[in-house]
Amino acid sequence: MYGWCGKILRVDLTHGRITPEALDPGTARDWIGGRGFGIHFLRKEVPPGCDPFGPQNKVVMATGPLTGTAAPTGARYVVTTRSPLTGAITCSNSGGYFPAELKKSGWDALIVEGVSPEPVYLWIDGERAELRPAAHLWGKTTHETDDLLRAETHAEARTAVIGPAGERRVRFAAIMNDRDRAAGRAGVGAVLGAKNLKGIAVRGEGEVALADPAAFKAANAKYRGRFKEKTRDNPPPLRLHGTAITVVGTQSHGVFPTRNFREGQFEGWEAIYGETLSRRFLVRPKACFSCPIACGRVTRVPEGPFQGEGEGPEYETVYALGSNCGVDDLAALTRANYLCNELGLDTISMGGAIACAMELFERGLLPEAEAGMPLRWGDGAALVELTRRTGLREGFGDRLAEGSLRLAARYGAPELAMVAKGLDFAGYDPRGEQGMGLAYATSPIGGSHMRGDPAYFELLGVPVAADPHSWEDKPPLIAKWQDVFCVIDAAGLCVFFSVRYLVEPDLWIRPVGITELLNGATGAGYSPEEVERIGERIFNAERLYLLASGFSAKDDTLPPRILREPMPSGPAKGMVCRLEEMLGPYYRVRGWSPEGVPTRETLASLGLL
């Protein structure tokens, strides 16, 4: 096969068996890879009702045909499993260098199953793979583990590991690859912890074979050329200041979540946004494999109580650990970010849980004696200490480790968890960004922005601008964007480049450039329409798995704060999210029943019957 390696590595932890399997060409063509492979194998092999921490759950770690190629941002892989945070599916996506290395080692995907009786790690050296004891790594941070794994295997190996948070089954623990890149959302790291798998080290020196090298090269040159041309007069803001520059877009539109989504503008925004980060802590920008943007931030807090070095913060972290907790101390939130990376925690859900705890405390629902300290809005030292305690499940951190929804429910106020399907929102308040409300409510993994991100057109002017306050026009747009994001996640690409340069530059983002690159790599001869249908197939398959897991239309909802409490101030003042008005038309556009179930006709047209 071309583009695909044609091989999957099955890792049975219960019996310590590693089995290479051929990738079925039909499966490859129908699901592309990455997120598509994830849901394909999950539906086939993992019972929807099973315990996410139990031996029946599996973890699919899948690259796409463009991962590891010269395609711009061909750096990504997707981790799909049942989520211990939400009880539903999660598919979490990461870049860096590990995914490309995995692909170059000759494997399209890993399927990790069972539970190892003892801690182990997986060492993949090209064609050869083995499980090795990891008792000596248990308890180590992600950075320490990365150092030790590379010392034991190969100095240039790439790693994906869990930290103490994953070992302790913190429900939003991440899998950290290349030290500071995260497959962060909804507890994929906790699932590896439950399986006693500390991590994976991989070394791959092969090259991805291309079906039509000339066509691939031409497509690559064309789209990289488009980037070069555009950026001649428009230096990428993400390279200049990292994703934290996005604060400008959310703050100015009044949708920058502040103090657990009570407000949409943060008075301390200038202290924590990207330009301030550049001025105070930036050491250098950092790019993932084959990426021309370089949005990553290598940073250092040079002095003071929060001194340290590492990577970040990203926009989502600046929101979650910053404005959403009322924290305007950039050093404190950067330090909390470093801790999340080292302990292996999702910064978004960490911030969501702390913000929720702060609101519970401020309302008198959470006694100080239980919290172990006063939890005042804006307390940077508390933020850092709570992050540490959560990663280690120490004291009150043990409660935070259960996630914001379980925390809020425990103190009698589940409505204070700012979640959809149990997953904490990203940094966009849907009251002033209507499409985002629909995206959160219908995302197959819960409150994620990365399953069809309308912030691009609602706030950031990419590829073109649309009105963030309108709702009537959003249902078909959100469906379209969700499908194209499935394609991006299946191909092995990064959204940041793809939505601007690999799609038709209008609101309907037809994946023309992605199709050209996929065809050059795989020789599959896809039409853009076929690729779009695959995106729709992936999204519907995830929906079916969600429904089979016990979710229904009643779960396509948002907290009462978003639906009924008008935004108190700013450009979105007086607005609530008009989700009810959007859901019916959205189900119709999707070919789903009024109960949110894909109809037989829809499933038949997508080959899902």
Add this chain to the structure above:
Amino acid sequence: MEVWIQAFANLKAYAPGGAGETLLSVPEGTTLQELLERLGIPPTVEVVALVNGKRAAAQTPLASGDRLTLFPPMEGG
């Protein structure tokens, strides 16, 4: 009349005050488009322009006291 301007990232180079929000005097009836030209932003440089937190069309006449936010299109967060 006077309007407030704040620009970000590469657009800072065209803002009268550079960093921070700056008050700028412009003739009555100046449109958004005219203001961008007055700031010397070349047509090849892309701008997302908000007036009082809302996207505004190029031909929108500005009013005294309006707050303009200018930033480049961003690839995500």
